[in-house]
Amino acid sequence: MTAPGVVHSMAGLSVRQDGARAVVRSLPEETPIAVVFDGTTAAVMMASPEDLRDFAMGFALTEGFIASPADVAEFEIARHDLGIEARFWLHADRAAALRARRRNMLGPVGCGLCGIDSLEQAIRPLPVLAADGLRLRQGEVAAATAALRAHQPLHDQTxxxxxxxxxxxGAGMVLAREDVGRHNALDKLIGAMAAQGIDPRHGAIVLTSRISVEMVQKTVIAGCPVLIAVSAPTAHALRLAKGAGLTLAAFARGEGFDLYSHPERISTGACNAA
Incomplete structure (x- = not known):
């Protein structure tokens, strides 16, 4: 069930070769969400105004403001006329890390690097995922994006x-989150997984978007070993995935997928991916 204020019915004119007619469409809302740590705004993102605790927690984790939910002393959502604040109060031992990762950022949906104040922060070093016993079946990976479609009520409306x-x-799609921004949707998912105690090492993150550098970064930092997407990776995202030990599968659309890195986690028979 979509939360109130997330979708609005808006009038328009549908123009076709045979004429024009009045229509009413369900359109998704996007709202400025300020993520605030100890009274200082670290980022302002345009996002869908639901699952905001998940979004803020996932953003804080994947951007390095916190190492785990245990770093948070208090959290609240504050709604204003111009937008929403997600307010964190952190334990004292996170102060130094907060200063290191602080940024001022105001950017459009889909821009995950707006306002970063150095190139080093844009392409930050990633941990290397440990070798593990995860082994997904070929059919699970091929059907992953179709399985995700069954968990997209906001997309169905808009x-x-x-x-x-x-x-x-072995269990299928156990959790999903939606947003007008692909980075935001991933942050919401990672935050929800942390809140529910879901171990990211035991499965794959699945995306409805292309695979960019930021999506690889967030997946690796979350500790998930496999990333599956409906579209293509960028060349640099693939280089990062290879270096970080991330299994990357793209163009997963039912009949199959392209496997680009660390194929050992997916049962495919023969595979020459690096």
Whole structure:
């Protein structure tokens, strides 16, 4: 069930070769969300105004403001006429890390690097994911994006949002989140997984978008070993995935997928991917 204020019915004119007619469409809302740490705004993102605790927690984790939810002393959502604040109060031992990751950022949906104050922060070093016993079946990976479609009520209403889901080995799609921004959807998913105690090492993150550098960064920092998407990776995202030990599968659209890195986690028979 979509929360109030997330979708609005708006009038328009549908123009076709045979004429024009009045229509009413369900359109997704996007709202400025300020993520605030100890009274200082670290980022302002345009996002869908639901699952905001998940979004803020996932953003804080994947951007390095916190190492775990245990770093948060208090949290609240504050709604204003011009937008929404997600307010964190952190334990004292996170103060130094907060200063290191602080940024001022105001950017459009889909821009995950707006306002970063150095190139080093844009392409930050990633941990290397440990070798593990995860082994997804070929059919699970091929069907992953179709499985995610069944968890996209906001998309069904609007046809205008992205989704990120978690595919648990042998259990299917166990959790999904949606947002007008693909980075936001992934942050919401990672925050929800942390809140629910879902171990990211036991499955794959699935995306309705292309695979950019930021999506690889967030997946690796979350500790998930497999990333599956409906579209292509960028060349640099693939280089990062290879270096970080991330299994990357793209163009997963039912009949199959392209496997680009660390194929050992997916049962495919023969595979020459690096």
């Amino acid at each position: 046809r205008a949002v992205h989704a990120a889901g978690f595919l648990r080995q």
